Amino acid sequence: MIETEPAQDKGRSPRPTDLRRVGIHPDAWYPVVASRSVQRNAVVAAAFAGERIAVYRGDKGEVHALEDRCAHRQVPLSMGVVEGETLRCCYHAWAYRGDGRISQIPYLSKGAARPPRGVRAYPTREAHGLVFVFPGDPAKAAGTPMPDLPEAGSPTHRTMRFSRTVRCHYSFMHENLLDMNHQFLHRGVLGRIHPELLGYESGARFVEARYLFTPGGGKKDRGAGLLSAEGLGNRGSSDVLTIRTEYPYQTLQLVPEGADRPAFSLWAAYVPADAAQRTCHVHGLLMIQKPRLSGALTLAWPLIRRFTERIFAEDRTAVEAEQRAWDEQGEDRNHEIFPVILDLRKVLRANGTPLRENVGGCGTTPSSCVPAATS
Amino acid sequence: MIETEPAQDKGRSPRPTDLRRVGIHPDAWYPVVASRSVQRNAVVAAAFAGERIAVYRGDKGEVHALEDRCAHRQVPLSMGVVEGETLRCCYHAWAYRGDGRISQIPYLSKGAARPPRGVRAYPTREAHGLVFVFPGDPAKAAGTPMPDLPEAGSPTHRTMRFSRTVRCHYSFMHENLLDMNHQFLHRGVLGRIHPELLGYESGARFVEARYLFTPGGGKKDRGAGLLSAEGLGNRGSSDVLTIRTEYPYQTLQLVPEGADRPAFSLWAAYVPADAAQRTCHVHGLLMIQKPRLSGALTLAWPLIRRFTERIFAEDRTAVEAEQRAWDEQGEDRNHEIFPVILDLRKVLRANGTPLRENVGGCGTTPSSCVPAATS
Amino acid sequence: MIETEPAQDKGRSPRPTDLRRVGIHPDAWYPVVASRSVQRNAVVAAAFAGERIAVYRGDKGEVHALEDRCAHRQVPLSMGVVEGETLRCCYHAWAYRGDGRISQIPYLSKGAARPPRGVRAYPTREAHGLVFVFPGDPAKAAGTPMPDLPEAGSPTHRTMRFSRTVRCHYSFMHENLLDMNHQFLHRGVLGRIHPELLGYESGARFVEARYLFTPGGGKKDRGAGLLSAEGLGNRGSSDVLTIRTEYPYQTLQLVPEGADRPAFSLWAAYVPADAAQRTCHVHGLLMIQKPRLSGALTLAWPLIRRFTERIFAEDRTAVEAEQRAWDEQGEDRNHEIFPVILDLRKVLRANGTPLRENVGGCGTTPSSCVPAATS
Known part of the structure; x- marks a missing residue:
């Protein structure tokens, strides 16, 4: 651990656009409801x-x-x-x-x-x-790929689906998951973990970071263990997590030490609900590799769901606190120092779209225009 | 039934004042509370x-x-x-x-x-x-007639009183009642009804429309039957409804087929509560002709009340949805096509008063001035 | 009692700053929480x-x-x-x-x-x-006196502490206590009381008013009696109340007829919570002189607490109604006639600080600046 050098707060005048005022780009496929919630x-x-x-x-x-x-x-x-x-x-x-x-x-x-x-x-x-x-230009719909999730339909995996509403800008969600230094937030669920950044890379539309997770002791949720190396019998060993924002989605893969495939992978979309984009619906898929004794996964399923719910609840507390701070301060006053997140912000800014100014709390909708439709 | 001709959405620039920004005119007598709610x-x-x-x-x-x-x-x-x-x-x-x-x-x-x-x-x-x-110019009070409701005090009728709060501009209430093509909304209570516009007329301060209501089958609320032709023994026959907005009040009269007098008539006032006039208190009187066996009406009274409450609850759902849409869109984007309602809008606009701009949600009150009072 | 002469409402153009837009001055010591609510x-x-x-x-x-x-x-x-x-x-x-x-x-x-x-x-x-x-200029902290409350720590007195949130500007609280003509509000708790202003004086940072309280009959809360002359055996006699705003605090002392020391004294601070200063936390200390038989005070303690809670609840109803009126009217439309309060307003205005305009409902916080700190 490192003691910080106190630094003077620099003049902040020539700042880029406030990330929390950047709208998500509509030219992409966004999940809006679960299939089963729309009956025939x-x-x-x-x-x-x-x-x-x-x-x-x-x-x-x-x-x-x-x-x-x-x-x-x-x-x-x-x-x-x-x-x-x-x-x-x-x-x-x-x-x-x-x-x-x-x-x-x-x-x-x-x-x-x-x-x-x-x-x-x-x-x-x-x-x-x-x-x-x-939701964007309909002419671009056919040429825009849907998310590629081979594991979601594979017999080698089982998929857990979740949909939740979080009262924050979608960017807080991306930052939350990509910055794994926030494990202190989950100390009650995961025990003490030392995340070490192994490396990261970024491009025009993506940022990807790899972390080594070494357990540091403390009581851990049973569901957490089932999802990590412990679940596969290697108690006390380390996992590698790869988190990637590939605009506009985000994924996470956990590869236990010694394994060559992810024990689980997560895909998530953060879909703004209101015009001000201060609330988002999270639609996620958690794909878990079936062990040889696939009955074990069925038994563990409720524990895994409970674990993910606990983690999600803690993350929500933090990101909603961030949004409230932004609402009160009227601007982004973050002092980000982590290079991975600084790159992420560039990606989210560059690929987003300007948010309409003076958007009220209740949102606005487009006029009742009809796109050119095939007769 | 008629298939519509698809029509181009015309340029909407030289529009009249947004009806939902027109205040109700204060130079009229408005009910504000029920007498019995103000004890000595x-x-x-x-x-x-x-x-x-x-x-x-x-x-x-x-x-x-x-x-x-x-x-x-x-x-x-x-x-x-x-x-x-x-x-x-x-x-x-x-x-x-x-x-x-x-x-x-x-x-x-x-x-x-x-x-x-x-x-x-x-x-x-x-x-x-x-x-x-x-609430208007006090000098005009004495010369302004109170609503003329001879049936309300008549021994030939019994009167039901209702007061409710609806979160919408008063104009939505007028439009709701006058456009009887909304019976689809009440299909669960009234069964299928085919309303046919028999005719309408309008003037500087009024619009009146007459409809023929022909039952189209489906389960009907018992209270509804009691109020219509069925209640008088003519099952399956048609009723004539006359609805009239006479600024600022509204009335409805139902004459069963073969009858020469209304089986019931309704008088209603929609009194804006807040300065933005996005909430109104509805004060209504429902006057029902007593049948020869007047005890029957006493027995039916709770059913009739329940029926009117169900209808009112459905109407409220619709008009409050309209107000929410207006709130979100910030303007009236309705595409009205029904001539009766187009005339009604002219009447409400012409007889109203400009609503103060920038009225906050909590309303404003006039200054503590005192009108010229008799010594 | 005096019939008022009707007076014309004068032009109100050259008004001083709206008192409800004056912020409390930060260069003072403000209580923000009770000690016992911050555990080790x-x-x-x-x-x-x-x-x-x-x-x-x-x-x-x-x-x-x-x-x-x-x-x-x-x-x-x-x-x-x-x-x-x-x-x-x-x-x-x-x-x-x-x-x-x-x-x-x-x-x-x-x-x-x-x-x-x-x-x-x-x-x-x-x-x-x-x-x-x-909360003000830290350089002034050391030189600014803390409130001087010798009785709060004295063995001759017992102290009751209270903390409450009231949704109004702090000035309404000062005006409430200093204008003892509001006893009509407490007629159910205190019975009829005739407050008579004995005198008042004011200076740059204070206003002090003395009242004679003569009981006028009516049922009185038992706790009230315990705090006044009745509690000391002089039934039906009068008390002298001295209320003083000494910026930014307020005090009240009750001296029963014939006594030379206060039967009780109150110290209160009204600490704005939000940036618009439309809500304040009240932190008060009620210091009661122990009688010779100090066990009597212990027995009376719950009654006294209940009495102060009843009074406080009534005052809160009034001052919160005042704030709501201000919120709706957007300005202070009070017509104050009482000289004591007119002086108080000058003191609160002169010692306050301009409130930032356009402060939103959710408040703002200062930037993350660091004051000059010792190495």
């Missing part, structure tokens, strides 16, 4: 950065995502009713197709004013038990 | 468009309405005590007469600064079990 | 006018007060852990000394950016069971 012939409310989205599943099982505002009177379509492949507003019963076009207005007569064409529809895909939408 | 020698707090009003009833039974701010330190007079015909502030015991003038300051000595004259008093009337105030 | 090796969160303060007690029992923001990522240090005489942040385990300097960053390596020096430390003193901090 049902509709649910989702959101992306202040845009409200109605996600519904029609008769045939296909999922559609529409702007969650009836073009008529802006009532959420997620309060409506699915009929076949259409979604009908609960109020005056206007019906929409999956491409956002209005298919019926029951009482429309000759004397009526010309109705609007419809609402925005989002390109939608389903994978790994999640519904993804493409 | 008691005081209650009411409000009109951000103006707080203390309504009290003196020893003789007469009701008075004062600005709900002591002129001394702005503490609500509704926290005070009624003594005879005066209202005494709870804090330093200043006493006010029904005309707003200060009648006593117990500790006033020669050395004291000159006290203010008093607070604003509102012209007040009591009718139909409601306390009405005139 | 523990840390608690406190606040002064929007500045968050972490108060901790080290191994040796000494209390320290630091800016409640880790210099690294602004997470509250009050979420951290005390180790010896240092305070360690919960997140990345940065450690701080009592003077605010960083003593350790566990993972700091050669490649890291230069860390900040530390956080602000507040001069701190402990007295009368309270922890005081000096």
